[in-house]
Amino acid sequence: MLTVRKSEDRGHADHGWLQSHHSFSFADYYDPAHMGWGNLRVINEDWVAPGSGFGKHGHRDMEIITYVLAGSLAHQDSMGNGTSIPPGDVQRMSAGSGVMHSEFNHAPDARTHLLQIWIEPQAKGITPGYEQKTFAETEKRGRLRLLASPDGADGSVTIHADAFLYAALLDGDESVTLPLNPARKAYVHLVRGQIEVNGQALQSGDAALLAAESSLTLSGAQAAEVLVFDLAP
Numbered sequence: 001m002l003t004v005r006k007s008e009d010r011g012h013a014d015h016g017w018l019q020s021h022h023s024f025s026f027a028d029y030y031d032p033a034h035m036g037w038g039n040l041r042v043i044n045e046d047w048v049a050p051g052s053g054f055g056k057h058g059h060r061d062m063e064i065i066t067y068v069l070a071g072s073l074a075h076q077d078s079m080g081n082g083t084s085i086p087p088g089d090v091q092r093m094s095a096g097s098g099v100m101h102s103e104f105n106h107a108p109d110a111r112t113h114l115l116q117i118w119i120e121p122q123a124k125g126i127t128p129g130y131e132q133k134t135f136a137e138t139e140k141r142g143r144l145r146l147l148a149s150p151d152g153a154d155g156s157v158t159i160h161a162d163a164f165l166y167a168a169l170l171d172g173d174e175s176v177t178l179p180l181n182p183a184r185k186a187y188v189h190l191v192r193g194q195i196e197v198n199g200q201a202l203q204s205g206d207a208a209l210l211a212a213e214s215s216l217t218l219s220g221a222q223a224a225e226v227l228v229f230d231l232a233p
Contacts, residue, residue: 001212002198005034007205010045017052021045023189023207037209038185038231039163042118045205047111048073053104059095063119063159065148066091066103067167067227069191071112077101081130085114089134090147092157096126115191115227119161122150131157140167142174144218144228162232170195170221177217178228185231186210193224 011022011029022029023043024036036042041062053074066073066085073085077093078100085091093099105112133155139145148165152158156165168176171193180186188197188208195201196219197208210216211233218226 001210002200003209004200004202005207005209007203010205017049019047021205036120037187038229038233039120039161040117040187040229040231041120042116043189043207044116046114046116048103048105048114049111050105050107050109054102056100056102058098058100059093060098061121061124062095063121063161063163064093064095065117065119065157065159065165066093067115067117069113069115071105071107071110071114073112073114074104074106075101077130079128079130083132085132088136089132090157092129092131092148092159094121094126094129094160096121096128096160099128115189117165119159119163121160122162123160126160133157135167137169140169140225142168142170142176144168144176144178164230166228166230168218168224168226168228170218170224170226172221174221175217175219177215178230179215180210180213180230182212182214183233185233186213186216187229187231188216188218189227189229191225191227193226194220194222195224195226196220
């Protein structure tokens with residue numbers, strides 16, 4: 001079973017300094033039909049205005065992945081981490097028993113465009129943790145590059161969740177296939193461009209939700225950047 005979720009059907013929040021599209025129920029956006037998919041709980045596509053950001057706030061018992069698309073995001077947290085996240089980097093923060101952090105766009109004249117992803121952990125109350133790695137475009141060109149996994153396989157960041165996150169850059173005749181366990185779920189988020197997922201066309205911002213499928217094929221791409229999640233049911 002494959003269901004397409006159109007970009008325009010996502011929730012939207014306009015905070016002035018922040019424009020956000022919510023793939024699943026989040027904050028003031030509530031849709032009982034879209035509370036998550038498997039253990040994937042949040043995909044927020046955010047545009048942060050110059051000189052603005054998220055002040056210090058807390059999280060707990062969630063695996064949080066930040067994927068910057070344009071600009072840069074400055075991060076500070078109660079674990080002592082202070083860093084900048086540029087496009088190509090993947091940041092993983094395990095909130096566990098509790099962590100405070102802030103995120104800012106310090107650029108004077110450019111918005112920061114990012115995806116913030118939350119995945120439910122396998123265990124609660126773990127010690128908070130942080131990891132950040134760079135994945136070059138060449139690693140994602142024409143293939144699915146593993147970005148996050150439970151065991152840090154292939155140089156991916158390690159998440160404390162039964163989930164695997166891949167990214168690919170595809171164009172023209174390039175195509176990739178990922179075998180799936182039909183007992184699990186999968187989710188495809190098209191960051192930009194155009195693509196077909198098992199023959200179903202997606203435009204920028206669209207998603208495909210898959211259940212009881214044995215494989216996933218990405219083809220018919222036009223300047224596509226895509227994220228693929230293999231998820232616990």
